[in-house]
Amino acid sequence: MLTIEGLRKEYGAVVALQGASLTLVPGTIHALLGANGSGKSTLVKMLGGVVRPTKGTIWVDEQRLEVGSPAHAIHKGIAVSYQETSLVPSMSVADNVLLGIEPTGKAGYVAQRSLRERAAEILDQLGLNIPPDVPVGELPTNIQHLLEIGKALVKRPKYMVLDEATAALRREEVKRLFSIVCSLRDEGVAILFVSHRFDEVYAICDRATVLRNGAVVGTRSLSNTSREELIQDMIGRRISLEPVQQKTGTSFKKQAVCLKARSLTNAELRGVDLEVSAGEIVGIGGLQGQGQTALLRALIGATTVRGDLETDGHQGLFRNPSHAAGNGVRFISGDRGREGVFGQRSIYENIVIGRIATFPLWKRASQRGENQAARALVEQLKIVHHSLFQEVRGLSGGNQQKVLFARTLASKPNVVILDDPTKGVDVSTRMEIHRLLRNLAGEGVGLLIASSDDEELAEVCDRVLIMYEGQIVRELTGDLQPSHITKASIEGAQSEKGKGAETRADSL
């Protein structure tokens, strides 16, 4: 029996998990459910020993688990298949499968033959026909995820954690995985199954624990719980269980279309159609990792994609972000530190770089006039500063975000694409930024905003598109409620376009 008692994790002021408790019973499959940011991943990583809890205890067979030690977790029979995989790309399949638990022969040498034999066993079990000495990094994504599961299997764990293990798998692979998991259960292994696919959860799980905002809402036996009840737990508020209304634009009067994408397709996108009109704010919602970021990057030419794109005065896909910027399509990344501000440079430089970047490479970057413009923007956006020439890294997160807005405004864009614009920003700045976004739309700019924060989407957007597995499965308009967006995101699996998942589960 594995018992989690009052696990808490704080990252600075942010509480990722606030005292979660649950029990894994041998011979059962236990589902862990929750909306974006509910703390599922944090919990999983604590079980694996990768993340050290701020407070709380994990008991394995009446013994205290040494927290923050992956080696000890493995030693205690806990094996985790991570959502983002824990493979070493340059190492071979066999070496990866047995990484960290290599069999050693006499004198401490790794027993090559027995290593390959055990790896081959696992590959057979997973139905993988791949040479065991090919580097893992050269294999396709679905096989990498299968290997991640294989790594957990090879440890013959007493407690196995599968974090979104099925997300990247094909249907027949999921089927095979389930038969393996079910036979493990019959052998008395306890399995924690983290997934957002209800069909899969109902197909194999016995019980489900729901997390919301880092706290456990409750654990229910699935045989007498409906999907609606689970969704209710995940969303929290009492809402109508009828399908979310799908009105067509009443609040927003259509203007000229300023961004139009047709059937964008790549590894992560499965034919996305999209339109943004001038003065409109379009939100992109859905569970995390359903292709939102990939879509934004595809639009600005940061990844390779097939399909068609049309903007004001430009026809065709953009070659790269610079090409997009040159045509008035600007992107503000959610990763401020790495893809946004130049931390060691001044506010002034951070603002003017947006305009300068579209100049020819050898053009002299004149300072005249820029100074004034930058100062005006800083005033307009109320960026708290003591000098235009102070380093940006000294500003708060919210002010840094405003600097990025100033940079974007200075270049007078037609379309602005934003990824999580208020991540790590305090409440008042958040409201300010929302006001700013509305003003920007008021000036006739088209905005496309991806956010994992459903309240934010409800607050600023005219229209919200819900993504699921690389497709847009819903369009919500009219009076937007956060709970509707959350529900639609969770329900993504069951909507018309999610039927694939349903049939898959039924056929098990």
Next chain:
Amino acid sequence: MLKKGLATTIVLSLVAVFLLAAGCGTPTGKSTSSSGSGSGKSFVIGVANGYIGNDWRTQMIADVQQVAKTYEEKGVISKLIVENANNDVTQQISQIQNMINSGVNAIMIDPVSATALVPAIQKAQKAGILVIPFDGVVNNPKVTNITTDQYSWAKGGAQWLADQLHGKGNIILMDGLAGVPAENIRAQAEQDVFSKYPGIHVLQKVFGGWAEATAEQKMTSLIATYPNIDGIYTQDGMGMGIVQAYIAAHKKPPLMTGDVTVGFFKYWTEHQSSGFHSYVESNPPGIGATALEFTVNMLQGKKLKSSSIQANPVDTSQTNTVLVKSPLTVTDTNLQQVWNSTMKGKPSSYSLDAWLTPSQVDAYFQ
């Protein structure tokens, strides 16, 4: 497909570069084996020079090549191979080994280290190759070092200064770099000379690092400190710095030994009439050319007089060194002639140069 193509292209171009390099080499030819087994009249000589990064060394190698050319025309030398190491012992060892492997008759070495080359030199000697370290010395009893006699070189200048002062006066010693072998030998000579004259008082001894700028800086403060400097003893590379310090102080430089640069000679010729006197003994880059003369003679089977071979100045327990006296001394009397014949019109980095003539070298042999 593309991958394969690209890799092939690169590999092919690499091979092409090698072949090109090899092709360039062939015309000059590798007549090494033939010359080695021949009548002994045509020799291949390797020069392993430890460092090429300053004007003095560059001039030294140019001198060697100039002398080698006359021998090549006579058919005595069939080929001269020059290799420069970047003050890196292992690189010099590798070059010496390559010379051994290509079958040279003699290897001249301006050594990076007095000791680390010994195994490589022994290998060469085992292969029957004559090894002549020059300029610097190597601590091995079986080699013949050819080097300028630093003691007599320093003594000459010091003696001149003492004579000019008639045995009394206040002097400054501007020496090179403390701790360097050559400096130690020179300092000994200075002390030996000046201690004989109780009337000569050394005001201060400073180190100018054989560098013009350092010398000027040190001298400027000395001029301010001592109003009564009667003479200055200095070594090469620093004379012009001292003069500059005096010019800046609006004073006339006193009696001083000089240095071998064109700049100093120019000043001397121009101010000789207004009472500036000096003395320069060359510490010539030509030592390389002189060493080549010795090498050729020894290859031709001549034996050195036993009196020519003296104690190694670095390791006096070993008697393996030919100390070559400076071939040229410049004083007021021959200044104009030397200036006109060798220095005039040369770049300012040029050093007064000279090497022993074949007949002068003959005097060292039996």
Next chain:
Amino acid sequence: MRTPFNLNQRATRIFRSPAMIGWVLFLIGLVANAIVQPTLFKLSVINSNLGLAAPLIMVAIGQTAVVLAGGIDLSVGSIVTLTNVLVVSLYSFHHTGFWLAAIFGVAAGMAVGVVNGFIISVVRIPALLVTFAMMSIVNGVALAILPQPGGQIPADIYQIYGSTVGGLPFPFLLIVFGVLLWMIFRYRKIGRYLIAVGGADWSSRANGIPVTKVRFQSYILSATFASLAGLFLTSEVSSGDPLIGASYALNSLAAVVLGGTALAGGRGSVSGSAGGALFLILVQNIVYFANVPSYYQTLVSGLIVVIGLATTGVLYVRSGKLHLTNGR
């Protein structure tokens, strides 16, 4: 059922293994060298070439261990120097026996590795800074121990180094010894973990690999090999020189890269680095025997090395198309 994958596939894999690049370069160098120097395969010539190659190969082996684990060690050259001056001055000025001096010299070198490893893996200061600073410090210590070149080791030591044993050049046996020493580590867990830590540090942690310990040990390994190289070099030159190791830091890195090891870590092999080191030694021969004028030799050998590096770089990028879904 899985079908055994065919020979062709295996051949492709060997061709694309990173070590291959180093050995192909070495072979090209060997052919080019043999063209310009027909005497290349004479035993005495092989002997003298290997005498110079052995120390570089040793340093390169150690450097590979560090680079595989995602680090860099710029202090290897100074460790070579430290061992050299310690052995020589202990033997010739303090009259310890040679072997005692050798043990001291190697131990001192390893101690430098322990300090490097501790500061980098435990205190967590970037390896580039730590080992660069350590290079200056250790060079300074070496200068204090032996301010001027000098001293001498017993003649039989350097005569053995230049001789043959059972028809094989002695330095060759030393290289074999170095490679065998490496294999002791390579085929234990530490050998795999170096690659794992350098290739994906989070994944390594998640799999229970003691990442800090592995990093720590990689620097001890590199220092050990560097000080053994210092011992070999001492046998080659027979005396002490406080500047003798200066060229080894960059040359060992060049050998590692030429041998197909990724500077970012996680991919590469020691055998490739050995090939790269031999290639660097051959380049010196090639420019000499191709009669490149001495003033242009540095330029030409530099160009050859750059072309070699570029080849490795391109082949590496082309063959190593690693794609993992979640970049971290």
